[in-house]
Amino acid sequence: MKIISILGSTGSIGVNTLDVIARNPTRFKVVALAAGRNLPLLKRQIDTFGPGIVSVIDDEHAHQLNEMLGHSATVKILSGEGGYREVASWKKVEMVVSAIAGAAGLSPTIAAIDAGKDIALANKETMVMAGELVVERAASHGVNIIPVDSEHNAIFQCLAGHNRKEVKRLILTASGGPFLHLPPKQFAYIKLEDALRHPNWEMGRKITIDSASMMNKALEVIEAGWLFGMDVGSIDVCIHPQSIVHSMVEYVDGSVIAQMGVPDMRGPISYALSYPERLQGAVDTLDLCRVGTLEFMSPDCAKFPALKLAYEAAGKGGSAPAVLNASNEVAVAAFIEDKIGFGDIPLVIKEVLDSHQTREIGSIKDVLEADGWGRIKAGEIVEKRKIS
Numbered sequence: 275m276k277i278i279s280i281l282g283s284t285g286s287i288g289v290n291t292l293d294v295i296a297r298n299p300t301r302f303k304v305v306a307l308a309a310g311r312n313l314p315l316l317k318r319q320i321d322t323f324g325p326g327i328v329s330v331i332d333d334e335h336a337h338q339l340n341e342m343l344g345h346s347a348t349v350k351i352l353s354g355e356g357g358y359r360e361v362a363s364w365k366k367v368e369m370v371v372s373a374i375a376g377a378a379g380l381s382p383t384i385a386a387i388d389a390g391k392d393i394a395l396a397n398k399e400t401m402v403m404a405g406e407l408v409v410e411r412a413a414s415h416g417v418n419i420i421p422v423d424s425e426h427n428a429i430f431q432c433l434a435g436h437n438r439k440e441v442k443r444l445i446l447t448a449s450g451g452p453f454l455h456l457p458p459k460q461f462a463y464i465k466l467e468d469a470l471r472h473p474n475w476e477m478g479r480k481i482t483i484d485s486a487s488m489m490n491k492a493l494e495v496i497e498a499g500w501l502f503g504m505d506v507g508s509i510d511v512c513i514h515p516q517s518i519v520h521s522m523v524e525y526v527d528g529s530v531i532a533q534m535g536v537p538d539m540r541g542p543i544s545y546a547l548s549y550p551e552r553l554q555g556a557v558d559t560l561d562l563c564r565v566g567t568l569e570f571m572s573p574d575c576a577k578f579p580a581l582k583l584a585y586e587a588a589g590k591g592g593s594a595p596a597v598l599n600a601s602n603e604v605a606v607a608a609f610i611e612d613k614i615g616f617g618d619i620p621l622v623i624k625e626v627l628d629s630h631q632t633r634e635i636g637s638i639k640d641v642l643e644a645d646g647w648g649r650i651k652a653g654e655i656v657e658k659r660k661i662s
């Protein structure tokens with residue numbers, strides 16, 4: 275029985291993780307949950323799974339949850355970053371599913387690593403912001419990081435049983451998102467609801483917008499570099515609209531190993547939770563004859579500048595990827611609030627990166643400073659570009 279804690283239990287990854295756990299009650303037990311503001315869903319999760327500890331975004335929500343649960347509840351209710359860190363390091367837990375979206379996931383993930391918990395990593399921002407520190411810290415605590423992100427989980431599977439020294443190239447697949455075939459001139463008219471309509475994957479808002487701009491893939495390139503110890507120059511992106519091939523590894527002899535499956539996040543989640551074993555019937559059977567055609571094409575970097583920005587930021591190293599991530603979070607939030615257009619998102623990020631003096635990163639404090647700087651700068655640029 276593996277004892278599990280979930281950071282981000284009411285988000286898309288959290289809900290799918292609980293579904294996997296519910297279907298495998300003899301293998302997994304969840305004892306700790308961290309959520310944000312979705313109290314009705316968190317209450318249902320508490321009633322169903324009976325965790326010993328939960329944490330929510332702030333004191334006010336903790337108070338409301340307490341009222342909702344009534345006095346007979348035995349669950350310990352915490353709040354804020356301290357609460358998240360406690361959920362991440364809760365004594366009996368063996369594996370922490372890190373699925374809080376954005377930079378907010380960094381601190382609790384670090385707490386889990388420091389407490390020696392294995393990590394099922396869905397929060398890519400942790401690796402983008404602080405990859406080098408996270409990898410070092412995980413190694414020194416003997417912690418395994420198993421990727422949940424479908425592409426990285428695929429690469430993890432394609433690497434199993436092979437000699438890492440014989441890897442030539444990682445190939446991340448990307449669906450291309452809803453605007454793959456939209457002419458660039460139309461980008462100015464993209465509405466929030468258009469960007470939220472992803473063709474293949476059901477995901478949270480932030481990651482769905484990131485998929486539409488291809489920033490999600492951009493962040494994934496940086497994430498893959500740290501997770502697999504590869505230079506980003508040896509990581510390519512390939513558009514594959516069917517999302518059946520979840521990513522590939524090319525070896526020195528020209529062999530390419532691909533991992534395939536139906537697009538269902540319960541696949542990579544199941545593999546991460548049960549690794550090195552596989553769960554019976556984790557997702558539906560893939561019928562390639564019914565799928566019929568698999569297409570692959572190069573990404574259009576002129577239409578989707580995010581990819582180029584990520585390679586640039588990764589090349590600069592140090593604080594640049596954290597600044598890239600921070601400015602993206604601010605720009606996406608501004609787009610959601612209708613302050614800037616969809617096409618402005620990469621322009622804001624580029625302007626922030628161009629005005630950033632790259633610094634070395636020696637500690638989490640340095641990472642958070644770079645993140646803070648990026649947010650302020652991006653906020654200023656958003657104000658200048660604001661649609662009146």
Ligand code: MG
Pocket residue numbers: 423424425494
């Ligand atoms: Mg992904």
